[in-house]
Amino acid sequence: AMPARGGRGWMVVKLLQRAAIATVWMFQIQAAPTVLKSLGKSPLLRIRGGCQPSDSLFISVDGGTESIRAAMFDVKGNMLGQFAAPYETRHPHPGWAEQDPDEWWQSMGKAVRGLIKQTDQVHKNVNMRVKALCVDTTCCTVVALDDHKKPLRPALLWMDCRAAEQASEILSRCKDYEKENGITKSLIAVNCDGNGPISAEWMLPKALWIKAKEPEVWKKSSTICEYQDFINLKLTGTLCVSSCNAAARWHWNGREAVEKADGTGGRPLELLRAIDLEDLQEKWPTRCLAMGQVIGKITKAAADHLQLAEHVDIVQGGPDAFVGMVGLGCVAPGLLGLITGSSHLHVAVTSEARTAKNMWGAYVGAPLPGLCFVEGGQSSTGSVMRWSKSLISGKDEEGMEYKDYDLMAANVSVGCDGLVALETFQGSRTPTTDPTARGALVGLTLSHRKQHVWRAFLESVCYGTRACIDGLSSAGVEFREIKMAGGVTRSQLWLQMHADVTGLPVVVGECPDGPLLGCAILAAVATGYHGGSVERAVEEMVRNKKVVQPNMAMHAEYDKIYKRSYLPLAPAIRTMKATRTPEVVKRPQQRQNFKICPSLLACDWADIANAIKQCEEAGEEWIHLDMFDGVQLNDPGALTFGPQMVQAIRRRTSLKLDVHLVVDRPSRYIQALAKAGADRVILQLESLSGVDHDRLKEAVEQCQEVKRAGMRCGVCIAPSTPCSQVLELVSMGCVDVVNLLAVEPGFGGQKFQVSVKEKIQQLRSFIDEHRIPDLEIMVDGGINTQTARLCLEAGASSLVAGSFVFNHKLGVLQALEEIRASAGVE
Numbered sequence: 001a002m003p004a005r006g007g008r009g010w011m012v013v014k015l016l017q018r019a020a021i022a023t024v025w026m027f028q029i030q031a032a033p034t035v036l037k038s039l040g041k042s043p044l045l046r047i048r049g050g051c052q053p054s055d056s057l058f059i060s061v062d063g064g065t066e067s068i069r070a071a072m073f074d075v076k077g078n079m080l081g082q083f084a085a086p087y088e089t090r091h092p093h094p095g096w097a098e099q100d101p102d103e104w105w106q107s108m109g110k111a112v113r114g115l116i117k118q119t120d121q122v123h124k125n126v127n128m129r130v131k132a133l134c135v136d137t138t139c140c141t142v143v144a145l146d147d148h149k150k151p152l153r154p155a156l157l158w159m160d161c162r163a164a165e166q167a168s169e170i171l172s173r174c175k176d177y178e179k180e181n182g183i184t185k186s187l188i189a190v191n192c193d194g195n196g197p198i199s200a201e202w203m204l205p206k207a208l209w210i211k212a213k214e215p216e217v218w219k220k221s222s223t224i225c226e227y228q229d230f231i232n233l234k235l236t237g238t239l240c241v242s243s244c245n246a247a248a249r250w251h252w253n254g255r256e257a258v259e260k261a262d263g264t265g266g267r268p269l270e271l272l273r274a275i276d277l278e279d280l281q282e283k284w285p286t287r288c289l290a291m292g293q294v295i296g297k298i299t300k301a302a303a304d305h306l307q308l309a310e311h312v313d314i315v316q317g318g319p320d321a322f323v324g325m326v327g328l329g330c331v332a333p334g335l336l337g338l339i340t341g342s343s344h345l346h347v348a349v350t351s352e353a354r355t356a357k358n359m360w361g362a363y364v365g366a367p368l369p370g371l372c373f374v375e376g377g378q379s380s381t382g383s384v385m386r387w388s389k390s391l392i393s394g395k396d397e398e399g400m401e402y403k404d405y406d407l408m409a410a411n412v413s414v415g416c417d418g419l420v421a422l423e424t425f426q427g428s429r430t431p432t433t434d435p436t437a438r439g440a441l442v443g444l445t446l447s448h449r450k451q452h453v454w455r456a457f458l459e460s461v462c463y464g465t466r467a468c469i470d471g472l473s474s475a476g477v478e479f480r481e482i483k484m485a486g487g488v489t490r491s492q493l494w495l496q497m498h499a500d501v502t503g504l505p506v507v508v509g510e511c512p513d514g515p516l517l518g519c520a521i522l523a524a525v526a527t528g529y530h531g532g533s534v535e536r537a538v539e540e541m542v543r544n545k546k547v548v549q550p551n552m553a554m555h556a557e558y559d560k561i562y563k564r565s566y567l568p569l570a571p572a573i574r575t576m577k578a579t580r581t582p583e584v585v586k587r588p589q590q591r592q593n594f595k596i597c598p599s600l601l602a603c604d605w606a607d608i609a610n611a612i613k614q615c616e617e618a619g620e621e622w623i624h625l626d627m628f629d630g631v632q633l634n635d636p637g638a639l640t641f642g643p644q645m646v647q648a649i650r651r652r653t654s655l656k657l658d659v660h661l662v663v664d665r666p667s668r669y670i671q672a673l674a675k676a677g678a679d680r681v682i683l684q685l686e687s688l689s690g691v692d693h694d695r696l697k698e699a700v701e702q703c704q705e706v707k708r709a710g711m712r713c714g715v716c717i718a719p720s721t722p723c724s725q726v727l728e729l730v731s732m733g734c735v736d737v738v739n740l741l742a743v744e745p746g747f748g749g750q751k752f753q754v755s756v757k758e759k760i761q762q763l764r765s766f767i768d769e770h771r772i773p774d775l776e777i778m779v780d781g782g783i784n785t786q787t788a789r790l791c792l793e794a795g796a797s798s799l800v801a802g803s804f805v806f807n808h809k810l811g812v813l814q815a816l817e818e819i820r821a822s823a824g825v826e
Contacts, residue, residue, distance in 0.1 A: 056131045056527070057123070059112065059308075060519030062320055063104060063137035063227055065089065065157070065342040065383070070111040071513070072119045072126070073520035075529050077541030079511055080123055083114035085710070088621070088654065090154070095161040095427070095435065098154035101143055102774075104227065105234050105305075110710035112306040132313040132523035133235070133298070136515045137227040139319030140249035142206045145223040149233060150774060152217050156206050159343070159379055161427045161435035163205035166212065167198040170205060170275050177274035187271040188251065189355050191433075199360070200427070200435040201379075203250045204271075207280050224283040228318065235314045236296040240287035244318035247366035248375075250284075254365025257288040266365075289316040290369050291323065292522040292534060307708070315526040320515045321345035322367045327518030328483040328509060329542040331368065331534055336469070336479040338498075338506075339514055340486030344378040344461065346468045348477050358431035358471030368534060374475060376468030377429035381461045382487050384423045384439065388457045392450040406493045409455035414557045416452045418443045420565045421460035422573070431471030432570065440573050458494055462501035462558075463566040469502055481505045481547075485514030499550040501558045510543040517542065594823065595798040596816055597624040597658055597778075600649075601640065602802030612653050614812035622656045624780075624800045625649065625678075628745070629663040638745075643672040650677030658800075660716060660780070662687055662745050667702055674709035681706045682714035682739050682778075685725060696728060703734040712736045716780070718745060723759045727766055730775060737798070738763060742791075743781030752782025757794045764795030785822035792823050 057080070062069045067087065072080040085107035090098045120126040138158040146152050156162070174187045191198045198205060203226075211218040225233075226245055233239050246266070247254030257266030263286035272278045289295060298312045317323050321339040325347050330337040333351040338344065350372045353362035361374030385402070393400060425439035441456065469479065482504050488494050489512040499506045511517045521537045524530060530537035600623055603611035615623050625646060630639035646659060656679040663669060666687055673681055683706070688698045699715065706713040714737035715726050729735050740759050743750035760777060767775050779791040780800035788799055801819060808815035 055129055056529075057126060057129045058520045058523035058527075059115070059130055059133040059312075060516040060523070061108060061112070061133065061135040061231075062513075062515045062519070063108070063135065063231065064320065065138055065159070068104060068107045068111050069516065070108070070115040071516040071520070072115055072123075072130075073517070073524075073541075075524055075541075077511065077517060077520065077543070079513075079516070081115055081119035082516070083111050083118055085110035085114070086654070088656070089157060090621075093162070095164070097157035097160040097426075099141070099157050101151040101155050101227070101230050104231060106710070106712060108231065109305045112308070113708075113710055116307050127308050130308060130312055132294075132315050132527045133308070134315040134317045134323075134519035134523040134526075135228065135231050135235075136317040136320045136323035136519055137231060139226060139228065139245055139321075140201055140203050140206070141227040142203060142210075143223075143225050143227065143230045144210060144217055144221040145225065145230070146220050147222045148771075149223065149239070151230075152220055153210075153214065155227065155230075156209075158201055159426050160206070161200045163200040163209040164435040166208040167200040167202075167205040167435065170198050170208065173275045174271070183270075187268070187274055191360060199429060199433055201249075201429075204275065204277065204280075208275065208277055211277070211279075221283055223285065224280060225285055229285055232295055232314060232316070235298055235302045237299050238287070238296050239285045240289050240295060240316070241285045242316050242318040243288050243290045243369065244322050244363075244366040246288060247363040248319060248322060248361075252288075254288075254290075254363065255369050256365070258290045258365065258369055261287075263287065290365075291316055291318045291326070291367060292525050294526050305707075313523075313527060315519075315523045317519055317522060318367065321347065322373075323518035323522070324485050324514030325349070325367050325373070325518065326521050326534065326538065327511070327514030327516065327542065328485050329538045330483055331371070331538055333371075334477070334479075336472070336482055337514070338465065338482050338484045338486075338488075340382065340484065340488040342381070342383040344381045344465055344468070346376040346465065346472060347373050348375070348472050348479070349373050350477065354475040354477065356471070356475035358474050359468075360430060374472055374477070376431065376471050378423060378461065378464045378468065379429055380423060380426040380439070381464070384425055384457055384461065387425065388454060392453055402491065405451070405454045406458075406491055408451035409458060410493055412451050412455045414459075414554060415561050415565075416456045416459065417448065418445070419448055419452050419456045420561065420569060421453075421456040422566075422569055423457065423460040423464050424570065428570070430468050431474075434574075437570065438573070438576070440569060442569060458497060459501070459558075459561075460566070462494075462497045463562050465498060466502050466562055467567070469504075479504060481507050483507045483509070485509060485512055485517075495548050496551070499548045500554040501562065503550050503552065503555045503559075505550065506548040508545050508548070510545040512545070594792055594796065595622060595776075596620060596805075596819060597622040597798060597800045598805045598812065598816070599624040599626065599780075599800050599802035601626040603806040608649075609652055611806060611812070612649065612655070616653060616655060618813045618816050620655065620816065622658050622679075623649075623653070624658045624660065624802075626660045626745075627663065627669070627673075643669060643676040646673060646678055647676035656680070658682065660684070660739065662716075667705060670702070670705050670709055670711075674711055678711055680712035680714060680736070682716050682737065684716050684718075684745065685721060686718055699729055700732065700734055703729070714739055714776075714778070716741060716745075719743070719753050719755065723762045726763075730763075730766065730772060731770060733772075736774070737776035737778050739778040739780050739800070740796075741780050742783075742787070750782060752784075752787045754790075757790060760791060760794035760796050783819070785818050788819045789822045 058073045060071045067084045069084040071082040087103040087107045116127050141158045142156045144152045207224055229241055243254035243258045246252035251268040253266035293316045295314045295316050298314055303310045324339040325337045328337045330349050333349050335349050337347045353364055353372050359374050359376050362372040364372050420442050422440040424437040427435040428437040484506050489508045521541050525534050525537050598615050626640055628638045628640045658680050659678045660682045662684040703713045713735050715735045716739035718741050726738050740756050742752050742756040763777055776798055777796045778798040779796045783799045783801035784804040805812055805815045
């Protein structure tokens with residue numbers, strides 16, 4: 001019994017309690033290594049012990065194929081909000097896929113800021129309660145950085161298969177090297193037990209492609225890394241690789257790489273020697289951390305960009321699908337996870353390394369240091385359904401959603417009345433690795449309708465999943481169920497189809513987004529929750545929502561079609577390939593590597609939708625919107641449009657929107673333009689009030705406001721304004737582009753003022769002298785084939801063209817081609 005309060009006995013007891021608490025905390029401080037000494041023996045990562053305030057929050061960031069998403073979680077695994085921001089993927093040739101790394105960072109800012117604003121409306125003081133942030137990304141998306149850690153070229157997206165030749169070359173070289181040097185264990189055992197082929201999507205083939213096809217990029221690159229590493233670098237200023245990425249896609253031993261902090265452990269040095277790629281070792285990040293370890297604190301610049309407090313820990317994540325394994329609860333041997341989205345990834349956890357001919361792996365030290373896993377994969381699944389929707393939707397179906405097509409397909413019998421499809425639009429991963437594989441739709445008759453086509457592609461994805469699981473089983477691993485996360489979980493028809501085709505129950509979590517929940521688990525563990533144990537965190541944060549049981553009668557029907565029609569189809573069409581990807585593509589010189597932004601000011605506003613469509617078909621990335629209020633120009637006739645028009649254009653196109661703002665008090669419009677979907681705002685310097693000093697101060701403030709709103713920022717000067725007026729803004733890093741007007745603002749069709757050439761040269765010299773390579777020099781107005789060449793030779797990097805483009809007799813495409821041809825670009 002507790003002594004009476006206030007007495008001597010009561011005081012003694014309280015002192016003993018406090019001493020005990022102090023002892024416990026001292027023990028935790030002294031015995032709180034980032035990873036236990038038994039890291040190699042324990043299957044799970046254990047981080048610092050201790051408890052934190054129960055109102056702590058965690059941000060998960062998922063860098064996907066089409067967008068970057070940010071989500072907020074509490075310590076119990078409840079998602080409190082989610083916000084997404086898109087970015088663009090370009091496909092310059094068949095099998096190629098590229099993205100702009102700087103767009104990732106800009107979109108991440110939009111997503112996190114949007115999340116903070118959204119959740120703060122319900123859960124107050126959110127940004128101060130966020131304790132940690134963890135990122136997962138696509139993998140293997142390869143980035144080449146220069147000495148200043150700036151991207152040298154667009155990133156090679158995970159699905160990019162241009163390095164097919166290099167992948168075959170690696171396999172051949174390794175076999176020769178092993179034979180010549182008497183090596184009995186394959187250097188590439190993780191690739192189908194050394195039999196290959198190696199996936200062109202992985203690190204080594206892509207690095208070898210850059211070295212062979214773009215030697216100048218290779219020479220200038222000081223760092224070759226991934227999307228994951230680039231984002232964490234922007235967040236912390238620290239370059240490090242996730243052991244999960246390195247183990248799964250770089251041929252490292254992830255466990256050894258974490259244990260040896262000197263940067264020598266786990267690297268495939270002999271493999272690099274075998275393929276003449278030893279210099280890649282010097283370009284890889286030196287530091288390697290396991291998923292769930294703290295990289296460091298967020299930098300002030302990153303905190304400002306995301307609108308977070310500077311106390312936030314940045315926690316190491318990894319590939320989206322493998323972080324998703326944690327979110328699914330697949331952290332014990334024998335469990336099978338299926339992460340769905342643009343692609344399907346099938347992952348099976350093992351306690352020891354296993355290999356087989358029909359799968360990839362085993363990866364040692366992944367997803368966590370004490371585990372191994374094997375995988376199968378389909379490159380195009382959700383992306384095939386998006387393609388199918390765009391193919392079969394008519395004008396009267398513009399508002400139809402995926403569920404509407406599912407309802408139509410539900411009335412079609414199994415097998416689609418003889419229609420069978422192949423989902424390998426972007427190559428095949430497993431059980432047959434073939435980056436040149438293509439999709440197919442076979443058995444069409446006049447009686448087939450769009451619902452048959454829709455269901456045929458749904459079924460094809462499920463057949464592909466069955467093939468991948470059969471491949472994993474060849475290593476002696478048996479499965480009782482599939483833990484599934486991602487887009488498929490939103491379709492009851494497709495969920496049931498996966499269960500019926502595979503004959504396995506499908507388990508769907510309460511949080512269907514495995515990667516986002518996985519990031520939250522890693523962030524919580526890293527900051528001391530759940531005893532610092534991933535296993536305990538999974539028990540408390542991952543909850544099942546439903547189990548979809550297979551209909552075994554349907555399974556028998558699907559089994560016949562799978563064996564009779566689906567499996568023989570790929571070999572039957574193997575010789576029907578698309579035109580081979582060009583082996584050498586010359587990257588343009590600096591003068592040739594320019595952008596054209598068609599200006600909608602000069603198009604027919606009564607048919608603006610058609611003008612936008614022509615710009616899209618011409619392959620341009622940006623369109624230029626002049627937003628004039630007539631007040632600043634002191635001419636009511638110069639009035640154009642406002643944010644509502646920008647919003648309407650954004651709904652019409654995914655092209656980037658470049659808004660030239662010439663208005664009285666421009667700060668009034670910045671938030672409205674961000675909400676409308678503008679990607680960049682270019683402020684007219686003359687619109688700002690005051691003398692030079694006051695104008696500079698106001699310009700800096702408004703540039704900062706534009707960037708806080710999640711948009712890129714530029715500044716524009718009229719022909720009469722000297723170039724010196726913007727140099728300080730440029731040197732301060734306030735703007736991404738300087739727009740030099742070659743005509744007076746307000747109207748299209750004016751004569752080009754040749755005096756702009758001198759400004760271009762002055763600005764180019766300043767940029768080169770002060771080493772500001774990322775600044776874009778834009779020339780706006782009077783652009784045609786003659787003036788375009790003049791501007792580019794002077795040092796411009798982008799052109800705004802209106803009248804020449806939209807008044808051309810042969811159309812927009814021909815006009816743009818003529819401008820490019822005048823600069824020597826076909």
